Amino acid sequence: MSGKDLTVPDTAPKKRYRPEYILVFLVLLSVVGIALTDVTPSKGFWYWMAMAPVFCGATIAVGWSRIDRRGISKGKLIWTQVSHWFGYLATIYVNISGLCSFPWHLSLSLWFSFAFGNQKRLRGFRTLEYHTELLNINRDKCKKDAICAAECPMALIQMNHGDGYPRLFPGTEEVCLRCGHCIVVCPHGALQHASIPTDRCPSIRKDMTINREQAVQFLRSRRSVRLYKDKPVEKEKIQELVEIARYAPTAGNRQMVNWMVITDQDKIHRLAELTVDWMRFILEEGPEAARAPYFPAIVNAWDQGMDKVLRDAPVLVVAHAPKEALNGMVDITLALSYLELAAPTMGLGTCWAGLLQGAILSRPEMKEILRLPNKHPHHYPMMLGYAKPRYYRLPERKPPKIVWEGPSVSRSDISKHA
Ligand SMILES: Cc1cc2nc3c(=O)[nH]c(=O)nc-3n(C[C@H](O)[C@H](O)[C@H](O)COP(=O)(O)O)c2cc1C
Ligand code: SF4
Structure with missing residues (x-):
């Protein structure tokens, strides 16, 4: 077999991390900043200046990592991040301009900054409907053709919601076989499954498809x-x-x-x-x-x-x-x-x-x-x-014993109907 090896994934598995840890870390940095600003406002100013790139880098990294894993559309993410940074700059402005001199006000404005940046999370259940832990639909790519719903062996994917997008039947995440049929059958690449990273599901190469004769020789020569x-x-x-x-x-x-x-x-x-x-x-x-x-x-x-x-x-x-x-x-x-x-x-x-x-x-x-x-x-x-031996022929086997039940259709019947 030549060409790319399909048994080897395209990339090494990505190490999973929980974005929540990063967010908790950022909140801790904010608490330190609040305390510092309260005690020495001038040092607090420089602290927040230094923290700006840290916060910026961390939240952008979290956001873009979620694109791969959860099927969030890029347009929506860019809007989320722009609004996040608007919130952050507004927070610093409010603090420096003296409009807000009390730490609790500062923490409140920081919270708003965080909230702007995480609108999706704060939208709560509505967001969760589309971005369950297991199956995520990229609405920009999905054509609502229901191929995934028809394919799912456990009938877990529903289409009968008002918006016509597929989604996992509520409460059935444990029933999912993790078979990956839903993601590999979608011609638009619109589905992502949390347990089956798409980057470990290589595309099927048409040029490597074997014909019937090749398959028979391959199997019979074992x-x-x-x-x-x-x-x-x-x-x-x-x-x-x-x-x-x-x-x-x-x-x-x-x-x-x-x-x-x-x-x-x-x-x-x-x-x-x-x-x-x-x-x-x-x-x-x-x-x-x-x-x-x-x-x-x-x-x-x-x-x-x-x-x-x-x-x-x-x-x-x-x-x-x-x-x-x-x-x-x-x-x-x-x-x-x-x-x-x-x-x-x-x-x-x-x-x-x-x-x-x-x-x-x-x-x-x-x-x-x-x-x-x-x-x-x-x-x-x-x-x-x-193997030491080399084989030159394919040995014959006994004819199969088959019991046919129900009407049988021959090739000529099929071609007559075609
Ligand atoms: C011993 C055995 C029994 C199976 N029984 C069923 C079955 O009763 N119904 C079914 O839909 N699939 C059945 N399967 C198929 C598996 O669910 C399937 O192989 C697995 O989900 C992986 O999907 P894949 O075969 O498409 O790679 C069976 C597979 C094996 C090996
Ligand atoms: S991974 Fe398999 S069982 Fe789970 S939702 Fe997709 S098609 Fe259904």
């Missing part, structure tokens, strides 16, 4: 690789694979898949050995049903010095999830599938470590050796390494 080069896998590559895997769907978009990456060869060998021990136990004492026909050959190979369990893989990746992930096994399976599909693009191969999984499920002490958290009942290990 292989379980069981022969690995004697070469370690770079940490960056493993990290990149996990980054790709986190875009797999998860039930309720819970995203609770955790990862364990084992590169310690002694540990991988020990895990394979314990798996063989478990297989021996099954062969000797386990129930008949548990005796897989291929167990003897694998145990025999181990005794000959060959690891047919973890295949001397240089890396073992274990995806695991807590019990709170109700569809944890499905989420893990999907994440590992994404990882498996992406691996060949980096020269890497993978194989699901089903024998090890069987041993972990049967022997709790193996979970301890793996250091899997007790409260993570969902897990699956996967081998990873540089």
Whole structure:
């Protein structure tokens, strides 16, 4: 794949800060100024002169940071800031000209200055309707086409308000899946979601769309690789694979898949050995049903010095999830599938470590050796390494077994109607 890497966000995540802290800091500076002006008015004057750029810089920074995060229109922000600075200059003028000589008057005028600069906050509920903590609509960009409302899987976005703009159904912020569908489906870029920064949602590049034939070859050429080069896998590559895997769907978009990456060869060998021990136990004492026909050959190979369990893989990746992930096994399976599909693009191969999984499920002490958290009942290990074999054909599979219910429409029917 060439060009820009879509798994890497456009920019590093911006550090969040609360503008309220800055405002509290400014109020404290104001209190100091009031006290100073009260005691020595001449020093107070210079104090306020020095504070002017501090107040100016801080409030402008707070205001413009809110444009990105909350979808406030630039025109409205400029008006807010101009009025704020008018209020501030008026405050200083009132103080210097002697129109107001009492500190409480000064503090009152400072409050007015603050109030001018924060009209949006003071408008209270009306403002909150449009700028909820979660979803913000940029009214300059929104075309009221209701695409977001139709798309939201939880039906949280309402259009039936007098002004025709979309907004979040009141009290449903906790229900939101944080799936991001509302922001990525809007053709005008009018929505912003507090939990899903838009600058971390890259545009879809049309020139990188693959056609059906390419998709079929890509998916059919995925292989379980069981022969690995004697070469370690770079940490960056493993990290990149996990980054790709986190875009797999998860039930309720819970995203609770955790990862364990084992590169310690002694540990991988020990895990394979314990798996063989478990297989021996099954062969000797386990129930008949548990005796897989291929167990003897694998145990025999181990005794000959060959690891047919973890295949001397240089890396073992274990995806695991807590019990709170109700569809944890499905989420893990999907994440590992994404990882498996992406691996060949980096020269890497993978194989699901089903024998090890069987041993972990049967022997709790193996979970301890793996250091899997007790409260993570969902897990699956996967081998990873540089692939030795090269494949020249796509193997055939059994035909699918499908039960069709309801009327079926063929391609020719569709073209007749078109
Ligand atoms: C195991 C599993 C079960 C899911 N069940 C539902 C479902 O019942 N209804 C639904 O609308 N979406 C369901 N989803 C889809 C998820 O909500 C969706 O993957 C997630 O919100 C992320 O959105 P995306 O798939 O568009 O990236 C399910 C996904 C998984 C993996
Ligand atoms: S993030 Fe998903 S669930 Fe939340 S409002 Fe947007 S579309 Fe609806």
